[in-house]
Amino acid sequence: MAKLRPWGKIEVIFDSFGRRGWHCIACASFEERAAAVPTWLSHKAVLERTTALVLNPPADAGTIKVCRDEIGKSLHSISALGPTEACAAELLGPMSAVIEIVAALPEGSSVVLDITSMPKRYFMFMVMRLMDSPAVSDLIVTYTRPSRYPEGVLASDPEPASSLQGLSRNGDVGIGSTMIVGVGYIQFSLSELMEKARGAELKFLMPFPPGSPSARRNWRLLQQMDPNVETSSEIRRVHSMDTFEAYDWIREALGRRSPDTVELFPMGPKPHSLAMALAYRSDPEKFQVQYAQPHTYRPDYSIGVGSDEQGRLDAYGYCLRRSGVDYI
DSSP states (O other): OOOOOOEEEHHHHHHHHOSOOEEEEEEEOSSGGGGHHHHHHHHTTOEEEEEEEEEEOOTTOTTHHHHHHHHHHHHHHHHTTSOEEEEEEETTSOSHHHHHHHHTOOTTEEEEEEOTTSOHHHHHHHHHHHHHOTTEEEEEEEEEOOSBOOSSOOEEEEOOOEEOTTOSOTTOOSOOSEEEEEOOSOOOSHHHHHHHTTTSEEEEEEEESOOTTHHHHHHHHHHHHOTTHHHHSEEEEEETTOHHHHHHHHHHHHHHHOOSOEEEEEOSOHHHHHHHHHHHHHOTTTEEEEEOOEEEEOTTSSBSOOBOTTSOBOEEEEEEEETTEEOO
């Protein structure tokens, strides 16, 4: 029998738990949607307290002043919802803030990790620590779609691609025999990535249906990486919100040919990146996650807060643990 892996619209996931107090860990951000999940939890009267991660942009970020101003507004909106602890850290800094946040959780905590506006290098490490914490009784990861993304470059000035803290392969720092690239919006370090891919079997995780302009961006990225991509590489289309199908496909990369190692590059939507973090946790001897963290984000990285056909918040929940039982 297939393992139950509950995910779906946020109201369905939380209604299945019933009423209880949740500790929301979110990221105060320059994106309007950063406060959407804490606000929804507050309106549902299930928000007990919030920890707001406040990430200071690097000094060389081109939009540092505007982003700092918008982060302040986001923190104010979150703080107005109820008891809130702001936890400051550097965007390019170590994960000490994450370690402290998780270590401070009391036994039996019910935690919502909202990855909506949390950078990948932070939330991928955070979900690993939360899953490893015996204090966490319930864990739901949430993600809110924006109304839309703007045209053009969304982020720039990336760091060199390297393994993420806490997600490097145990005992082996070499490049894997298989590379899985999550396809998304940001186009950086492509020449470096292709150099790393020499001699490796290349696979692409494509969000579907991406819609416009996402579809154009995704295919442009693929063709820049490999002009013959449609015939020379494996492309798997997975719904952009389906973490668990993406996870299963990534795990299959080990099952079909049993490669020595697998490199994961989370350049696609965050639910797919979450799948990569969970795949790493399932076999840290085989998997490794690499990323090129941008220094500069557009202040209008996303526009608005998404809503569905009924006018409800277009947010999703992924149940990873309930009453101490893991679903992944």
